[in-house]
Amino acid sequence: MIQFLLKGILRDKSRSILPIIIVSAGVFLTVLLSGYMKGVFGDVIDQSARFDTGHVKVMSRAYAENIDQLPNDLALLGVTEIVGSLKNQYPEMDWVKRIKFGGLIDVIDKEGNSKGQGPVAGLSFELFSGTGKEIKRMNIEKSIVIGRVPLKPNEALISNEFAQKLNLSIGDEVTYIGSTMNGSMAFSVFKICGTITFGVAQMDRGSIIIDVSDAQKILDMEDGAGEILGFQRNDIYQVEEAELISDKFNASYASDPDEFAPMMVSLQKQNDLEFMINYSNSISAILIGFFIFAMSLVLWNTGLLSGLRRYKEFGIRLALGEAKGQIYRTFTYEAIIVGIIGSVIGTVLGVSAVYYLQVVGIDISGMLDQLSSSMMMPSVLRGKITPNLFYIGFVPGLLAMVLGNMLSGLGIYKRQTATLMKELEV
Amino acid sequence: MKSEVIITIENLTKRFPEGDSEFTALSKINLEFSRGEFAGVVGPSGSGKTTLLNIIGSLDKPTEGRVSVLSNDISKLSHKESAMLRNMHIGFIFQVYNLLPVYTVFENVEFALMLQKKSKSERTKSVMEALEWVGLQDIPNKKVTKLSGGEGQRVAIARAMVKKPELVIADEPTANLDAVNAHSILETMKNLNKEFNTTFLFSTHDEKVMSYLDRIIHLRDGKLESDEIIHHKITAK
Numbered sequence: 001m002i003q004f005l006l007k008g009i010l011r012d013k014s015r016s017i018l019p020i021i022i023v024s025a026g027v028f029l030t031v032l033l034s035g036y037m038k039g040v041f042g043d044v045i046d047q048s049a050r051f052d053t054g055h056v057k058v059m060s061r062a063y064a065e066n067i068d069q070l071p072n073d074l075a076l077l078g079v080t081e082i083v084g085s086l087k088n089q090y091p092e093m094d095w096v097k098r099i100k101f102g103g104l105i106d107v108i109d110k111e112g113n114s115k116g117q118g119p120v121a122g123l124s125f126e127l128f129s130g131t132g133k134e135i136k137r138m139n140i141e142k143s144i145v146i147g148r149v150p151l152k153p154n155e156a157l158i159s160n161e162f163a164q165k166l167n168l169s170i171g172d173e174v175t176y177i178g179s180t181m182n183g184s185m186a187f188s189v190f191k192i193c194g195t196i197t198f199g200v201a202q203m204d205r206g207s208i209i210i211d212v213s214d215a216q217k218i219l220d221m222e223d224g225a226g227e228i229l230g231f232q233r234n235d236i237y238q239v240e241e242a243e244l245i246s247d248k249f250n251a252s253y254a255s256d257p258d259e260f261a262p263m264m265v266s267l268q269k270q271n272d273l274e275f276m277i278n279y280s281n282s283i284s285a286i287l288i289g290f291f292i293f294a295m296s297l298v299l300w301n302t303g304l305l306s307g308l309r310r311y312k313e314f315g316i317r318l319a320l321g322e323a324k325g326q327i328y329r330t331f332t333y334e335a336i337i338v339g340i341i342g343s344v345i346g347t348v349l350g351v352s353a354v355y356y357l358q359v360v361g362i363d364i365s366g367m368l369d370q371l372s373s374s375m376m377m378p379s380v381l382r383g384k385i386t387p388n389l390f391y392i393g394f395v396p397g398l399l400a401m402v403l404g405n406m407l408s409g410l411g412i413y414k415r416q417t418a419t420l421m422k423e424l425e426v
Numbered sequence: 427m428k429s430e431v432i433i434t435i436e437n438l439t440k441r442f443p444e445g446d447s448e449f450t451a452l453s454k455i456n457l458e459f460s461r462g463e464f465a466g467v468v469g470p471s472g473s474g475k476t477t478l479l480n481i482i483g484s485l486d487k488p489t490e491g492r493v494s495v496l497s498n499d500i501s502k503l504s505h506k507e508s509a510m511l512r513n514m515h516i517g518f519i520f521q522v523y524n525l526l527p528v529y530t531v532f533e534n535v536e537f538a539l540m541l542q543k544k545s546k547s548e549r550t551k552s553v554m555e556a557l558e559w560v561g562l563q564d565i566p567n568k569k570v571t572k573l574s575g576g577e578g579q580r581v582a583i584a585r586a587m588v589k590k591p592e593l594v595i596a597d598e599p600t601a602n603l604d605a606v607n608a609h610s611i612l613e614t615m616k617n618l619n620k621e622f623n624t625t626f627l628f629s630t631h632d633e634k635v636m637s638y639l640d641r642i643i644h645l646r647d648g649k650l651e652s653d654e655i656i657h658h659k660i661t662a663k
Contacts, residue, residue, distance in 0.1 A: 001540060004529075004533070004537070004540060007528070007529065007533070008526075008528050008529070011528040011529075012528040015528075312524070313526060315524075316524045316525075316526065318509070319483075319485065319512065319518050319520075319524075320512065320513065320518065320537070320538055320541060320585075321509050321510065321511070321512035321513025321514070321516070321538075321541055322509060322513070322541050323505065323506050323509040323510075324505060324509075325506070326509075326541075417485040417486065417505075417508070418480055418485055418486035418487075420480075420485050422476065424520050424521075424522070424524050
């Protein structure tokens with residue numbers, strides 16, 4: 001019977017084309033939007049983790065309270081011991097020190113006179129003082145526009161946009177002017193060894209990147225760090241695990257009243273990322289629900305039209321001895337077949353479109369220039385192909401088609417067999 | 427030897443609601459049909475021909491009286507049981523052939539057997555046999571939309587006969603055919619009637635059909651006017 005129905009669907013274009021187009025379009029949009037949202041949210045979360053939040057972040061309670069001001073005067077001290085302890089307690093995680101700082105960059109000419117200045121956001125992590133994991137994590141090598149990674153003290157990377165603004169070249173020297181952990185003036189000369197573009201608007205506006213040991217030196221933060229970031233296995237964020245670790249860590253300091261005692265915050269508790277993670281998780285369900293509803297309405301109407309057009313066919317089948325329930329079931333089977341065909345087409349198109357967005361992306365760097373948010377936004381929004389994209393579209397595709405047809409097919413039960421002879425005379 | 431009675435109609439009355447009152451389509455009809463009859467119900471428009479065949483074909487139910495078809499009391503059958511009776515034992519041939527347009531000749535005939543859940547091999551054998559009865563064995567894969575009127579009605583006969591029913595109900599089967607095709611179709615039905623001892627019940631006012639019938643039942647205003655056996659008509663064509 002299924003083969004018989006399939007033949008009918010394939011041969012009767014008016015029975016199949018419109019529903020297949022509707023289902024394909026709905027599935028395509030579901031897959032595309034789902035893949036795109038997953039990609040964008042995933043990128044935002046991933047970039048936030050890499051550049052700012054880690055999967056968990058350890059800092060002093062006082063620092064956490066004033067985190068927006070980058071209060072290095074409230075930073076953790078004795079971080080070697082803290083990191084050592086964290087590595088012992090959570091060996092599966094990678095623990096790294098980070099210092100963020102603000103200040104001014106002054107560009108000096110050959111005579112030592114200032115030829116340009118600009119505010120700068122500083123980020124320091126393990127460039128030459130670590131294992132190289134941070135270089136990989138931050139994708140430094142691929143992000144360098146010209147030059148190389150700092151290999152020794154007092155070398156710095158500077159954002160490419162900023163370098164162009166200040167007319168800086170590789171080998172030029174700049175003076176960092178800021179304040180130390182203790183509130184006194186900090187001066188330090190750095191040699192530019194490369195320029196960098198991360199594709200993250202906040203980082204690309206004007207930043208200087210130095211090794212964490214250099215930052216400790218210039219900011220008088222001996223064995224100190226503003227933040228200790230923890231990254232989970234393969235740098236993939238596991239929500240529940242991060243929550244467990246931070247709860248356990250904080251519980252061990254619960255009785256300590258010191259405002260400089262360390263505290264741990266998971267990624268989702270920072271920068272409004274919890275909303276984004278929850279939204280990211282529910283977006284597919286929202287999309288599927290929406291498309292099931294919208295497509296069901298359209299397909300219900302399409303089914304009604306089809307039912308009208310096939311009024312005579314159903315009459316013949318009733319006369320030949322097919323029960324109403326059986327006709328209704330075959331009508332539903334047809335919906336399943338059409339739903340599967342439409343879902344396959346929609347999924348192929350949707351996944352292709354997501355692949356295109358994954359490779360090419362949508363550049364929103366212009367918009368981000370006007371945006372002031374603590375959230376790390378990638379300047380190119382990309383889709384992401386995930387395994388669920390290959391089946392997610394089948395839910396609205398099949399459900400809407402079957403639901404639409406089941407509603408419209410109810411008319412079969414109202415058909416009077418007594419009038420069949422008359423109806424089939426014409 | 428007395429033939430087996432397969433249809434018994436006793437005091438059949440059928441009324442339809444018409445506004446506030448009722449219209450009587452059939453009134454106190456008493457009839458019997460035996461296995462292998464080639465009979466027709468004749469009468470002007472509105473005489474109750476189609477209503478009678480509808481009830482015999484288990485498409486409708488009597489208002490009063492009893493109709494038994496192949497030992498099934500029509501008024502007591504559920505929708506599903508009525509469908510089963512039609513599916514297993516009754517073939518229908520309509521005025522307009524009412525074939526399923528997207529399917530081929532073979533598939534249209536095969537459909538009747540699919541409803542009986544016959545196996546593929548059984549279906550293929552039976553369909554080819556049925557197409558041979560009606561002379562269409564050479565065009566099983568032809569789309570029914572490409573058939574001539576005569577060919578279309580032959581497919582309809584094959585579809586009705588492929589399941590070897592005990593009863594075939596034909597509603598004005600020659601109304602849309604020219605004389606040559608009409609005679610050819612009637613000849614085919616007559617041969618099948620003889621070969622398989624299938625009961626054929628026609629609703630008609632076509633002289634050509636009447637010339638083939640062994641029994642003619644005249645209805646007028648829902649009442650039985652006459653019921654004649656006419657052996658000689660077979661040779662009169």
